[in-house]
Amino acid sequence: MIILAANDNLLTGLEELIALIDSEWSSLDLHSYGLWRSHGWDGVGHSFELNYYIQGSNLIRQDQAKVEVKQGDLLFLPDTIRKSSCDDGSFRVFFLSFWFKDDALNTRLRQIYKTIARDSHPLAVPGLEDDFVALITELRSGKRFPHLLKHLFIHILVKIYRAVHIYHGTKPKHNKHEQMIGEIIKELNENYGSDISLADIAATYSLNERYLNHIFKGATGIPLGRYLMKIRIEQAKRLLRTTHLQITDIAMDTGFFDAAHFCKSFKKHTDYTPAEYKARME
Numbered sequence: 001m002i003i004l005a006a007n008d009n010l011l012t013g014l015e016e017l018i019a020l021i022d023s024e025w026s027s028l029d030l031h032s033y034g035l036w037r038s039h040g041w042d043g044v045g046h047s048f049e050l051n052y053y054i055q056g057s058n059l060i061r062q063d064q065a066k067v068e069v070k071q072g073d074l075l076f077l078p079d080t081i082r083k084s085s086c087d088d089g090s091f092r093v094f095f096l097s098f099w100f101k102d103d104a105l106n107t108r109l110r111q112i113y114k115t116i117a118r119d120s121h122p123l124a125v126p127g128l129e130d131d132f133v134a135l136i137t138e139l140r141s142g143k144r145f146p147h148l149l150k151h152l153f154i155h156i157l158v159k160i161y162r163a164v165h166i167y168h169g170t171k172p173k174h175n176k177h178e179q180m181i182g183e184i185i186k187e188l189n190e191n192y193g194s195d196i197s198l199a200d201i202a203a204t205y206s207l208n209e210r211y212l213n214h215i216f217k218g219a220t221g222i223p224l225g226r227y228l229m230k231i232r233i234e235q236a237k238r239l240l241r242t243t244h245l246q247i248t249d250i251a252m253d254t255g256f257f258d259a260a261h262f263c264k265s266f267k268k269h270t271d272y273t274p275a276e277y278k279a280r281m282e
Contacts (some may be wrong), residue, residue, distance in 0.1 A: 013115030013201030014161045016156060020112065020130040024105055025150045032138050034098035042085040047097045048109060049077035050156075053122075054129045055242070060084065061202045069093075073122035074160065078113040079106070096153075125163045127234060133281075180205055181219045185227075192231045193255045198224055232256070233269045240278040247274050 021028060032045070038056075057070040062077075062084050068074065077084075078101065099105045135152040138145070173267040184201060201224070202209045232254045240248045251262035266274050 009115055010164060011161065012155065013112050014164065016110050017109075017116065018157045018161065020105070020108060021154055021157065022150075022204040024100065024102075025146070027101045028098060029101055030096060030098045030149070031137060032095070033096060033139050035136070036093045036095055038088060038090055038092070040085070040089070043083075046079060047099045048079050048113060049075070049098075050094075050096040051077060052094045052125075052128055052132055054092050054094065054132075055161040057091065058086055058089055058091045058093070060086045067121065069122045072124055074128065075122050076113060076117040076127045078110060078225070079115050080110065092242075094129075094136065096132075096135070098157055110115070123160075123164070125160055127163075128156060128159060130237065131159060177215050177219065181216060184216065185220075185226070188224075188228050188231055192228060192235060193253055196228060198237045207231045229265065229269070233266060236262070236266060236274070237277065238272075240274055250274070 007142065051069075051074070053069050053071055053073045055071055057068070060067045060069065062081050067075070096216040100109060131152070135149070137155065138149055138152060187201070188196065198209050198213060202212045207215075213223050213225075218229070220227055222230075236250055236254045239245055239253065242252075245253070247262065251257075251259045254262070256262035256265065263273055266272070266277070270277060272280065
């Protein structure tokens with residue numbers, strides 16, 4: 001797979017897309033959406049799409065190109081693709097199909113897609129599943145509150161922009177802490193199930209705990225402890241959605257002291273108990 005390498009043009013394109021959706025929302029038609037499960041397809045592209053893979057992997061044939069995608073990948077698909085197909089497999093992908101009711105706006109959107117789609121190569125953006133669930137749930141509700149739908153859609157685009165800027169974009173050339181923050185984030189993502197403390201990490205880099213937290217918050221926007229908690233909660237959500245593990249097992253797997261601590265923390269961050277969240281997702 002070729003992972004989309006972000007640059008200033010990509011960020012500019014995403015800014016233009018967000019501004020266009022924001023200013024011309026009343027003319028946007030979100031005409032098709034849902035969760036596609038494991039079935040192959042063979043059809044003609046006819047609209048703009050966002051595809052987000054939440055499970056498995058897939059090989060897509062688009063016109064003369066082949067595109068490999070896997071869990072956590074996002075695809076911007078333009079309306080200029082004439083033929084798209086893939087075989088049956090084991091994958092799940094959220095899809096949003098849309099266009100504008102005005103041809104001139106579709107022309108502008110087509111130009112933006114040329115900047116951000118990059119021949120439909122995927123962009124690795126983890127952590128968007130709940131945002132797609134929220135938007136599609138609202139679309140299916142039949143209530144169709146325009147301002148809420150607009151907020152949910154733009155929220156997804158803003159999260160993509162932030163992820164590109166933080167994880168794929170051009171980093172400041174003179175940030176002496178850049179490598180350290182990257183190493184810490186990698187450590188948190190790989191070992192979130194272990195006993196990780198700010199004190200231990202600070203000692204590894206011979207830093208004062210308060211100073212390390214100050215540096216980390218400056219780079220990520222949130223303190224280290226809260227960053228780790230978000231990782232653990234997101235991992236717990238995935239286990240609740242995709243496995244039949246007991247609550248105690250999920251608590252242990254995601255680094256919590258016990259089931260009681262896990263349930264209390266989960267409800268604090270999601271407004272649901274783990275059991276309520278699992279039932280809601282099902």
